[in-house]
Amino acid sequence: MKSSMVAKHARWPKENDIIFNLSERAQVAEKTIGKKNVINATIGALMDDEGQLISMKSVYDQLKSLQNNEIAAYASIAGQDDYKEAVKKVCFQGNDPKGYIRVVASPGGSGAIKLAMWNYTNFGDVILTSDWYWSPYGIIGEEAGRSVANFKLFNEEGKFNIESFKEKFKEIIDKQGSIFTIINSPGHNPTGYSLSDDEWDEMLNYAKEIAKDKSKKIIFFVDVAYIDFVKDDIASRKFFKKFGELPENILTIVGFSMSKGYTAYGMRMGAAIGISSNEDIADEFYYSLMHSCRANWSNCNRGAMEVLSHLAENKEKFKDYVEEKNKYKNMLESRAKSFVKGAKEVNLDILPYRDGFFISIPCENPKEVCEELTKENLYLVPLKMGLRFAVCAVSKEKCMKAPKIIKDVIENLSQ
Known part of the structure; x- marks a missing residue:
């Protein structure tokens, strides 16, 4: 048995979070072949079309306007x-x-x-x-x-x-x-x-x-x-x-x-x-x-x-925040509609989507599918019963393109 000092209740497998691991791999690919050639659908945060994290001006202007003691106390x-x-x-x-x-x-x-x-x-x-x-x-x-x-x-x-x-x-x-x-x-x-x-x-x-x-x-x-x-x-x-x-x-x-x-x-x-x-x-x-x-x-x-x-x-201030948020809500809705439309066109099975940051694709062997997709420079998250695609982080154009890549990989692996 390997040496251990930690309490029994705190012994866990030595493994990294799979989402962050895949996200890091996607970022390496972006640096190697360029962001335009990579679809990084691992990130559960709102990203712009260039892959930069969106931070609402109305929120951060308010943060920066605070007195130091309002932040420090x-x-x-x-x-x-x-x-x-x-x-x-x-x-x-x-x-x-x-x-x-x-x-x-x-x-x-x-x-x-x-x-x-x-x-x-x-x-x-x-x-x-x-x-x-x-x-x-x-x-x-x-x-x-x-x-x-x-x-x-x-x-x-x-x-x-x-x-x-x-x-x-x-x-x-x-x-x-x-x-x-x-x-x-x-x-x-x-x-x-x-x-x-x-x-x-x-x-x-x-x-x-x-x-x-x-x-x-x-x-x-x-x-x-x-x-x-x-x-x-x-x-x-x-x-x-x-x-x-x-x-x-x-x-x-x-x-x-x-x-x-x-x-x-x-x-x-x-x-x-x-x-x-x-x-x-x-x-x-x-x-x-x-x-x-x-x-x-x-x-x-x-x-x-x-x-x-x-x-x-x-x-x-709240009105300014809502207006800014609505702009990003429209962007997210447009991306999700593109993915759903793309999935329908290639007959890719997806779970019912109504709102939110993610769309899921049921499939067998999700880890294997996910790994194979990285060879196509498409990175998403494997779940127990399928794949999670983060429409929040992917441009409308790439959301439209991704379903065919996913469909082809799933079909190739099933043959």
Whole structure:
């Protein structure tokens, strides 16, 4: 056995994150043969047509206008009061659910997931999410001694598979007495799927039936990291109202992030928003998560909090931000339409796309396909059941061209 000093619970395979590894390889290729000859669809961030990271002027002008002490000072453990109010304002945009709402700041959306999962699951618990999912859900759970079970995201008609959801939901809650379910919508990573209002109703109505047994505890974690890049800012938020006046043994936690909607990836700022019909449960949420903040990172990025607070309270500044964001939303929509059109023309099977940064392609042997695609200077991310193409990072022209390359490689490998 190799020598080891680390604790047993901290022994993990020696491996690099596959997404960052492929991204590095794509960058080497760009330097070697030129960016115009490479399609780098690995990056989960908004890039311009020349492959440069987009950073919104309205956001960074606000950051640079702050006084040094506004950036340098410690923040409150649960977040500054004006930041917490700003989070509710920009996240819900008038669609606040009825009930008791509490906000706790976190380092990005990942921090919100960590806080929620640690405080609302027990060691050894199984967490439920869809079979197409963002892999760090599993990593965060694994770190805390939790595991992930999956329901099938799509049925044969390409719609939300409510029957599979119900089956896995009941199986887990019957065994554990409680359940923590992660729903990533709208703009699901990695498929770009967004649940319809009817699909939300079906899911919540089923949960309410289960909740009639008061001994059951139901927690929904709703990851809305991509909500600001959904076509209609207001229509995409109407579903928030559905989390109001639910039975008190159903708690909803919304994972808010500044990373995508404010191009603030590296500032690491987000929040967990707790929604309950019971004030005691809402307060318990606040103080439990605040304790975890102190135990992990103490407090978050004060400068990023100030940026959101200033944007949210100033109508003119927020208007400038929305106008700038809409320009990039239109760009993203145009790219996604090009990819979908290109896929249709060559009969490439893709999963239903509605919004967001990514489109997924189901296939056998995704790692092998992904490696073969690098020989065509096309870099994307292999998943368990297929490939993830980041339309957020690829020009419209390349989005149109990529489906044929992918189709040809998949077909060649299947022969």
